[in-house]
Amino acid sequence: MINGQTKIFGILGRPVAHSLSPVMHNAAFRHLGINAAYVAFPVTDLAQAVSGLRGLGIGGVSVTIPFKEEIIPLIDDLDPQAGRIGAVNTVVNRDGRLTGYNTDWLGAVTALTAKVGLKGRHVLILGAGGASRAIAYGIIQKGARVSLTDVDQARAAALVKDLGGEAIPLNTVGDCPATILVNATPVGMAPDLDGIPIDPDRLGRFEVVMDIVYQPLQTRLLREAEVHGCATIDGLQMLIHQATAQFELWTGQEAPAEVMARAAYQALGTKP
Numbered sequence: 001m002i003n004g005q006t007k008i009f010g011i012l013g014r015p016v017a018h019s020l021s022p023v024m025h026n027a028a029f030r031h032l033g034i035n036a037a038y039v040a041f042p043v044t045d046l047a048q049a050v051s052g053l054r055g056l057g058i059g060g061v062s063v064t065i066p067f068k069e070e071i072i073p074l075i076d077d078l079d080p081q082a083g084r085i086g087a088v089n090t091v092v093n094r095d096g097r098l099t100g101y102n103t104d105w106l107g108a109v110t111a112l113t114a115k116v117g118l119k120g121r122h123v124l125i126l127g128a129g130g131a132s133r134a135i136a137y138g139i140i141q142k143g144a145r146v147s148l149t150d151v152d153q154a155r156a157a158a159l160v161k162d163l164g165g166e167a168i169p170l171n172t173v174g175d176c177p178a179t180i181l182v183n184a185t186p187v188g189m190a191p192d193l194d195g196i197p198i199d200p201d202r203l204g205r206f207e208v209v210m211d212i213v214y215q216p217l218q219t220r221l222l223r224e225a226e227v228h229g230c231a232t233i234d235g236l237q238m239l240i241h242q243a244t245a246q247f248e249l250w251t252g253q254e255a256p257a258e259v260m261a262r263a264a265y266q267a268l269g270t271k272p
Helices: 021-032 046-056 080-085 104-113 130-141 153-163 170-175 200-205 220-227 235-251 257-267
Strands: 007-013 036-042 060-063 090-094 097-101 122-126 145-149 180-183 208-211 231-233
Touching: 007 021, 007 046, 021 036, 021 235, 021 257, 046 090, 046 097, 060 235, 080 097, 080 104, 080 130, 090 235, 104 130, 104 180, 104 208, 104 235, 122 130, 130 145, 130 153, 145 153, 145 170, 200 220, 208 220, 208 235, 220 231, 235 257
Parallel strands: 007 036, 007 060, 122 145, 122 180, 180 208, 208 231
Antiparallel strands: 060 090, 090 097
16 A cells, blocks of 8 residues: 555656556565566656756666666766666665666676577677667676667767677678677567568577567567577567566565566566
8 A cells, every 4th residue: 555654666767658567566476465666767868857857856777768877877876887878777766866877788798698608609689879888788797799780870980989898880791600699679569560680591690689678579670580590589578587686685685586577577467
């Protein structure tokens, strides 16, 4: 029951109504009997929103598109990993002092390593936004080589300059010898159900294909990858693993991962 003692958490983004984070975190709070609620905050002015976190005593927030990089100068402290990545997806409010973290990298690595070892492997990442920064960081930390491309080549070049790897032009993707593919772009997200970020004829050489888009759960990229014999990883896997790490940062308690996963998949009308 929500009352005067309820602690509030949430997610900052635009758009944000589609987010499954409220479903997962509220299920976890209920399961553990924590008097807290998690809500979606559609943000039009990020600076005012961050000020509001302090003013309202919000316990912490997730940060999503398009604010993962933009929020950094607006908070008080930055966890070293988030600073290295250059993107924040989690903010913890400790007595009005806001600290930024990044759990996306952990979510991505956990999802990938459930299917394939990364050490010594070659991964192609599509996209160079905040999520891509986290994914590239995590993959490199696990000893894999990263190639990365984006429609904004300057952004791709800046990412690899900061984190390592190589930026390649979009028109050379077909020549990249990577055997693991990660889509970190919004291509294929509803309502763009026919969107696919790579020529499907190029998919046969990948052993594993991961898409961070989770609405729809089975994107065209994943469907085409399965046709070509690839192992696939849906976007909920990264989302769930990064969310459990967020929950533990906010509460200091072990996250009920199975409860959160079940809630997320049920919200999409399917099973883990």
